Amino acid sequence: MTLLTLGANAPVPAGDLSVLIRHGSLSGAEIDVSAFLVTSAEKVRSDADMCFYGQPSVADGAVTLAGSGNGETRFAVAPSRIPAGVEKVIFTATIHENRATFGQLADIGVDVSGVQGQIPCAGMTETALILAELYLRNGAWKVRIVGQGFNGGLPALATHLGVEIADPAPAPASPPASTAPTPAPNTVNLSKVSLTKQNNAVNLKKDDGRFGKVRINLNWNQKTKKKGFFSRGSSGIDLDVGAFIETHDGKRDVVQALGNAFGDFSRPPYVKLLGDDRTGAVSDGEWLEINGDKWSEIKRVLVYAFIYEGVPNWQETDGVIRILVPGQPEIEVRMNEFGDRRAMCAVARLENDGGQVRVTREVTFHTGQRDMDEAYGWGFRWSAGRK
Structure with missing residues (x-):
């Protein structure tokens, strides 16, 4: 079996897809894996296009966070249900609250219905990674292994892809006379x-x-x-x-x-x-x-x-x-x-x-x-x- 290396791509089977991310675990730190439905501008259309632990199903079930545990995270993807205007599904991994770096892992594996790739992590100092992307080319879906890293964890990565993040409000010194404003409905709370x-x-x-x-x-x-x-x-x-x-x-x-x-x-x-x-x-x-x-x-x-x-x-x-x-x-x-x-x-x-x-x-x-x-x-x- 051939593993796709960084930058390599390959077609994936027709029909519904299962995506398995083997990221392992880190002592004292959580790894969160998310998926983003993006346009040709590499941005989400709205915050409803981010599939993560707080929003496990998007686009009427086109992408669903199917489960996580034991160092693995699974998604179910139905390409036929991906909305018009969405050109890619980008899979990412982040370290909660930046408590470690991905350099503490040997590698991260990506498996899309049997098409596999590997991202070496040794020496990385980043806390956020774009792992892979599913994209449509000439009527067929393909997967590309990306492995692009940067700092800032999930909030920074989500913002990079166009998601508006609701910052937690600081606790007031004394109770206010009126109810504090809540985040706008089109923001995502990642806390x-x-x-x-x-x-x-x-x-x-x-x-x-x-x-x-x-x-x-x-x-x-x-x-x-x-x-x-x-x-x-x-x-x-x-x-x-x-x-x-x-x-x-x-x-x-x-x-x-x-x-x-x-x-x-x-x-x-x-x-x-x-x-x-x-x-x-x-x-x-x-x-x-x-x-x-x-x-x-x-x-x-x-x-x-x-x-x-x-x-x-x-x-x-x-x-x-x-x-x-x-x-x-x-x-x-x-x-x-x-x-x-x-x-x-x-x-x-x-x-x-x-x-x-x-x-x-x-x-x-x-x-x-x-x-x-x-x-x-x-x-x-x-x-x-x-x-």
Whole structure:
């Protein structure tokens, strides 16, 4: 198999495409991979043409961020749905908050439906890279490996490609008499909020109280143990996400894979678990969805993670919960600060605070659901369950 080198191009298969970026990982730093739909001027038509963690699907699904984890990021591209006027789809990688440089990686691999390329990174001092571009030439789509680097991370790269960035407003010395202006609707918020022991809560506000589809992702270090010389079989950890939910009428419910209690998005409890990854093969982990348009009917949600199989050691799992609310900064809570051996971790509380969503970091450990229930006073009746 021939790997495309920097500047090389090749045709890609006809039809829908899968794009896999193998970027590896950096100690203490996050790598974000994004895609931009650009015109002949190498600029987006609007901020709606940027596909990234805060906007995972663009152009009616023409480009979708399909998942990330274990040092890889995947996109799904439907060339037939790419709008007229868009001449390229540019794939980029950036280091969150410029906490490292790409020179700490050996290389980055690009795979577009089997057409592969490689970008050597040794010696790079940049924190942002244009990796590759899909472009239409003589009626056929091709991929070119670019490897262009520059500094400034995702905000600088997005601005370079024509995206208007909403700068976070500084906190006022005293509460203003009137509500501070919010960013214009055509700006993109690239910020992330990491809840820690010192800064453990954040409030999210929408004037109409409708928050859209709130997506909660659990991901972890899905290490595998090889079972043979050529085997890829695994005996890793099965880490599950779940939630306790209480609506304003006092009804309480549990959503989790254990007991096949997958919930419901359109009806109470307005929380749904999207399947159950038993093998660790799904690179973007497990997902809960909350119907944020029904937030007025929800009183509180307790999000937790549970080690269903494998030896409990939270520090080794490097687990993280990400809370994605449309139009709001991504919120993350990490569970790797402790080497606790109890299988249950209460990760975060989402509470209805006068119509706002107040997210509070918990990261407390328990022997199981019953123990966690007693600690937080939910009052469920528990019996043995299985998946």
